[in-house]
Amino acid sequence: MSAEPLGLRPRVPSEDLARGARSSTPATVAADDYTQFCEGIRALTRIDLLQYKRGQMERRIRSFAQRRGVTDLTAYLAQLRKDRAEVDEFLDRVTINVSQLWRNPEQWTVLERQVLPELIASATAGRVRAWSAGCSYGAEAYTLAALCRQLDPRTRATIVGTDIDRRMVDRARLGRFSDEDARSASKRVLERWFTRDGDEWQASRELQALCQFEVGDLLRVQPRRDAYDLVLCRNTVIYFTEDVRDALHERLVTSLRPGGYLVIGSTERVSRPRELGLVATHPFTYRKS
Numbered sequence: 001m002s003a004e005p006l007g008l009r010p011r012v013p014s015e016d017l018a019r020g021a022r023s024s025t026p027a028t029v030a031a032d033d034y035t036q037f038c039e040g041i042r043a044l045t046r047i048d049l050l051q052y053k054r055g056q057m058e059r060r061i062r063s064f065a066q067r068r069g070v071t072d073l074t075a076y077l078a079q080l081r082k083d084r085a086e087v088d089e090f091l092d093r094v095t096i097n098v099s100q101l102w103r104n105p106e107q108w109t110v111l112e113r114q115v116l117p118e119l120i121a122s123a124t125a126g127r128v129r130a131w132s133a134g135c136s137y138g139a140e141a142y143t144l145a146a147l148c149r150q151l152d153p154r155t156r157a158t159i160v161g162t163d164i165d166r167r168m169v170d171r172a173r174l175g176r177f178s179d180e181d182a183r184s185a186s187k188r189v190l191e192r193w194f195t196r197d198g199d200e201w202q203a204s205r206e207l208q209a210l211c212q213f214e215v216g217d218l219l220r221v222q223p224r225r226d227a228y229d230l231v232l233c234r235n236t237v238i239y240f241t242e243d244v245r246d247a248l249h250e251r252l253v254t255s256l257r258p259g260g261y262l263v264i265g266s267t268e269r270v271s272r273p274r275e276l277g278l279v280a281t282h283p284f285t286y287r288k289s
C-alpha cells in the first residue's frame, strides 16, 4: 500500500490490533479443520480469517468449498495452495462486497446537513481529508465526493478508499455503477455527477479527481494520528469479532483529528464511545472531542 499520502502507514502485525481479541484462535480452541484452514489461508495471503465472526465466516467458506466440489477444508486448502486464481475467487466470495451509491440515505442527509458543512468550514489547509474504510467498489467514496462538491463547488477533498479485496479496489478506480447500485440515488444527483455509459453510470472526472483507492487490510494497517477529518467505516466491522471491532474503532479514532467525525453503519455501534473521546451526535455519527 502506498502509505504516505493516505495517512496510512504500512502494515503492522495483525496481532497488534487483535491483541486479546483472538478468543477463537488456536490458543483457546482445539485446532479443528476450520482453524487449520484459516491458518493456512493466513500463511498464503496474510489475511486472518480467525478475526472474523466464526459462525457466518465458516458457513460461507464451507458452502463455497462445496460449490467447488470439495467438502473437506483440508483438501480445499491444498487446492488453494496450488492455484492462485482460485485463491482470488475464494477471497472474492468470503468478503461481502455489497454496497451502493447513497446507501442508507438518512445517513447521507445527516452528513450533508450537519457533518460536511462543519468539516468544510474547518478543513485543515482548506482540504477535507476522508477515509472510506472497507470501501468495496467505491460507491461510498463517490457519494461523499459528490456531496462535498454539491455543498460547495470549490471544496477541495481527498477521499481515500481502502479495501482488502483487490478486485473491488480495481473496480472502484473505474467509478462505474449499475442501476442497481444507483437505486437509492435521485435522478437529479445521478445526472449531475455521473454520465450514462451503456447500461452503467460513470462517475465524472470531477469526482474521480477527489477519490483514490488502495488495497489495505484494516486489521493490519496503522493509520497516522490526526490524518483525517472524516472516517466512514460502515457495514464492514459487522463481520469481525467484537474485540477486533472495538480495537479497530479505537485505531480509526486515533486517525481522526479532534473535531473530526466517525460514521458507522446504521445497525452498528461503538462500545464505550466516551472512553475513545467520542460524542455521539446521531446513533451512527460520532464527533471526536
Ligand SMILES: C[S@@+](CC[C@H](N)C(=O)[O-])C[C@H]1O[C@@H](n2cnc3c(N)ncnc32)[C@H](O)[C@@H]1O
Binding pocket: 095, 096, 097, 098, 099, 100, 103, 133, 134, 135, 136, 137, 139, 140, 162, 163, 164, 165, 168, 216, 217, 218, 219, 233, 234, 235, 236
Ligand atoms: C459490505 S461492504 C461495505 C462497503 C461500504 N462501506 C458500504 O457500506 O456500502 C464490506 C467491505 O469490507 C471489506 N473488508 C472485509 N474485511 C476487510 C479488512 N480486513 N480490511 C479491509 N476491508 C475489508 C470487504 O472486502 C467489503 O468490500
